[in-house]
Amino acid sequence: MQKLVIFGSGKGSNARRIIEYFNQRNDIEVVALVSNKPRRGFLDISYDFRINLEIIKGEELSDPKWLAHFKMIYRPDLIVLAGFLKKIPATFIETFQGKIINLHPSLLPKFGGKGMYGSNVHDAVIASKEKYSGITIHQINEKYDEGNILFQEKVLLDNHETSESLAEKIHKLELEHLPIFIEKYLYDKK
DSSP, rough: OOOEEEESSSSOHHHHHHHOOOOOOSSSEEEEEEEOOHHHHHHHHHHTOOOEEEOOSSSSGHHOOOOOOOHHHHSSSEEESSSSSSSHHHHHHHHHOOOOEEEEOOOOTTTTTTOSTTTTHHHHHHHTTOSSEEEEEOOOOTTOSSEEEEEEEEEEOOOOOOHHHHHHHHHHHHHHHHHHHHHHHHHHHH
């Protein structure tokens, strides 16, 4: 059984989609959710699927005691950052080397870095008059959005694109492709 942990800071729609995708499987299981914001979405998902939810402030990610606890309890084969807005510290990255991927709402390397999330990304894409935007799934390193790119999918921007309409397009790509990518990634690593 391969074990997944999902980190998020928002409503958790990507987390819910991943859990639903793997829910009836006996080879891949979501064993924990981690959030730095105790929002209703993650609480509901935790309750609905009976999955442990860890609420953290952020400092825990570099605390040796918390790291040892987290590693021992969950033993993740893959950690998926799906809308997690805290920077991942080097100690966490070292502990789970090669086991952390991030979902980013643009076609990296463009429109990445500190502060580039949500509508900030979409506004920047539109302001730059890009023809395409999309999603990028990449490995994590010590710098925001600069890890090895593993997967990208693009979408065409309309002439009258708004941040909201682009966000909808990007979210559809996320929901469609992230679970499938996770499945393939885990099987390719075997």
